[in-house]
Amino acid sequence: MNRTPWIIGAALCAAVFTTPAAADEMAPNAGALMKRAQGVFAPLPKEVANPENPITDSKVTLGRNLYYDPRLSKNRDVSCNSCHALDKFGVDGEATSPGHRGQRGERNSPTVYNAALHVAQFWDGRAADVEAQAKGPVLNPIEMAMASEEQVVAVLKSIPGYGRLFSQAFPDAKDPITYDNMARAIGAFERRLLTPSRFDAFLGGDASALETAELEGLEAFLGVGCTACHSGVGIGGGSYQKLGLIKPFATKDVGRATVTGNDLERFFFKVPSLRNIAETGPYFHDGSVGSLDEAVRLMGRHQLGVELSDAQVGKLIAFLGSLTGVVDVEYTAKPVLPASGPSTPAADPS
């Protein structure tokens, strides 16, 4: 028996009666994509624990104060928040950031949100964790420009309110105001600077959390190979990779090779996390890339050896938008800083 007419009939019926559904069939299958994504990424935890620096509420409170305190800078005008503004997704929107006397370094300020998840800190990974990282900027001559650890401790001891905050944060310490404890408190504060996004809801099992365009973007992200580097809980932040892996990328910054002394690691950088990426431009280690569109095209060209089509770039950007998270505005609000004492040094613009 010849069944062809039946098949044609069925096909015609489908075409006539199910046009809207047919459009849906073209859309990615959210459930199948979710399974694939769950194998590559992970949702955010509530905090990033460090057994060597347990997170306590009093440590976090102290850390929040220190994070916002410009008295940790020579001219009392630069705080961590100057370059990593917590109400601007942890960045300042500049290619490179002005520090002491407006001086600028060579590198772009990455966001502090979700940074505690990373394999290490800085574009070249030269600090092991957020606690080690926090010791750097305060003494960096072009950032906060304090003269020495001792000077920082003297300033902290001159501010009466910090005595209480440090003893509450470090109840077992005989002399709690130390440079290391300053860094531990800031680190503890940063370990809860996490921004859950709709993509986390999707990874957690909510198939409706992403819109069709974002699902298409996720499919493209998995399909073209971005996940070779941008994977895990940070959608990046977990490894070092060569910038210009397939096609050399012109930059004078050799990145990780400076830290390890290994020539094979020239132009290696920590793969950045793509969480909140739509909000944290300009992009790349030197802030030289102004738009996300351009950043995505350069990634295709230099990291994967493909010229992405406009349609692909559009989809990828739609997906990246779903990684914009929610900032806990209560947690990140600027506190009323403890008042200076009679011996707290004046601003020094030199």
Ligand code: HEC
């Ligand atoms: C003058 C601007 C400036 C100030 C002030 C500043 N930072 Fe940064 N921060 C930067 C820049 C630039 C980098 C990247 C430098 C590099 O990779 O070599 C950075 C990197 C970081 C990172 C690493 C993030 C990552 O993804 O690797 C963290 C965390 C961080 N800063 C926290 C802080 C804290 C905490 C303070 C205050 C104690 C602070 N910063 C003060 C500019 C600044």
Ligand code: HEC
């Ligand atoms: C071979 C590894 C690798 C692949 C594949 C890769 N990236 Fe990257 N990506 C990196 C590295 C390394 C950087 C840091 C560049 C720098 O240091 O200037 C980066 C930076 C970025 C940035 C800028 C981040 C920032 O904070 O400035 C975006 C956006 C980005 N990648 C998206 C993508 C997309 C989308 C794809 C797929 C089309 C992709 N990447 C594929 C390694 C990779």
